[in-house]
Amino acid sequence: MKPRSLIRRLAGPLAIGLTAAVLLAGCGGDATGNEDAVGDDGKVDLSQVTLIVGDQKGGSQALLQAAGLLDDAPYKIEWKEFTSGPPLLEAMSSGSIHVGGVGNTPPLFAAAAGGEFKVVQAATYGGAGDAIVVPKDSPLKSVADLEGKDVAVAEGSSANYNLLAQLQEAGLSYGDVTVKNLQPADALAAFSGGHVDAWAIWEPFTSQAEIDADARVLADGSKLANGYTFQVASDAALDDPATAAALEDYLARIAQAQLWSQTHKQEWAKAWSEETGLAEDITLSAVDNRQVQVVPIDDTVVESEQQMADAFTENELIPDEVDVSSYFSDEFNEDTTGKAVSQGADR
Template sequence: MQSPDLPDAGPAHPRRRFIAAALAASLVPAARAADAETLRIGFQKSSTLMIFLKSRGTLEQALAPLKVHVTWHEFTSGLPLLEALNIGAIELSADVADAVPPFALAAGAKLTYCAIETPSPQAQAIVVPQDSPITDVAQLKGRKVAFAKGAGAHYLLLEALAKAGLAIGDIESAYLSPADARAAFENGSVAAWVIWDPFLAAVQRQAGARILLDGGSLSSYRRFYLAATPYAQRRPDVLGAVFTALQRAGDWIKKNPGPAAEWHAPVIGLDAATVAAANLRRSYRVQAVDAEALGEQQRIADAFTQARVLPRRVVIAESPVWRPS
């Protein structure tokens, strides 16, 4: 049928040849997209290894033989990321802090544990101003402490208070985002702040914050990678390819701290020296989920249930675990 806006100048007309070629070219990616399955990956700015893979197109190359196309979706925090995983908006979650999965599971999410980054207990801490008279956790009694509700920092605070013979009700809790907490910390509105890297490294280097107590033996601070359970059951081969890529990315970052910090600094808006300081405290070692990691997940869930932060008790053992073959 003749096009209404083009004169019929025969099959050799240059404009017709151009349009035909353009239409043919546009159909090639469409055909490929129809043939390939899409893997939607959610990540945060703290998802160093996934962002590293994203920046280099590593997963796109690794998954192409499996006929999998990758799309990337950024989230501002861990819980919305896992909520998206549960409702089917994404299939795979980059790392979230250890306190996040119990909240998603308490809300009924069907998630599969896929991998962990091994413990990095020094990557989160309770900090006070350099000139603060506070020298131990017991002195926080009756004082205002800033932290993100339900975060790994919250769990660290619960454990630190318990060790000092205190409960969460013995302090004045200030539930603040990292940005708001940093402002409150610097203007003296709070006596202490419980925070994780790279915010921890930033407040140390830029504001002279003093570490009162880090994770030490209280909180391992593992980071967890999770998948939607239906996807994990259907595509274990994809999870295996992602697992291998994450391991290699972690190895590269630990073996190349300078170049890694230079690469990541502009991504998170910090100077390279601060990023390097944070990276020293994070293991970036990716391994299969083990019984020890799941045991701490249960302890975290129980602590939040007891503190009435979680609405119901979560049984971590009921959640499936993917392991590399």
């Protein structure tokens, strides 16, 4: 049986959002809301800018606060929280947010749905935190044993690609398992209740499953997943001078905070624990599983993401081939890998 196209299941809200964006453009509207921050001389007053940021629990806001990089921001930040990357990008398509942090997979599905955005900052956390877990006493010993089993995963998330890659490596297709499309909280409940045989997830949920749900890792993505995490900005935000000026500063702060987290693991684990309500041993385990490197948006990143997109297309999870290169921008590389590295070293 061929798997039903993921993009058809995920594109509905995206299509609605894109339609709304088109209608706004047709009416001459500008969804950034920062037009008044640009003076008659063309200069931007950042104190008049509000940057609307999509976030996930224990994500960018918590990291920036822990690193001490929010206090002196010269613009206002309005935070909006999402359960994972796909709904965050749906909100971006509808014009509700300017920028947000996602994993390596959500931009591929958003690109296939015709989203209007660019990936503008990148880091890799390694693939070890992306894992497929099973109950500790499960008879399943390898990925090949998943054939015919129920697997929970948030479709369109980074864990979705890891699951696909692991199945392919084991000689299975995506259709050889029964996928249960569940966001992390629901997936944890299903896993703990014995309603699924396995769960494909990312940190800190991998460590939470191991420590709180007595899970063991069946396979991790250390050899198959690129571990990229991205900041994604809407085209409307990038085209607006005031919002783009705030983005330049914000992305540099994100990169600095990511570097800080690698050299201040205990501090970050404590802050992450306080933000999420997870026990500190869980967040410390998650931090230890992630080896952070800030990387430029370059051919290496784009080619890796293109390979992922092609794999989804080959498995009919994305219905048509998509060229992802036009959805990546190196405009902020100097701010995120040059200035950020030098400034981050001083913190």
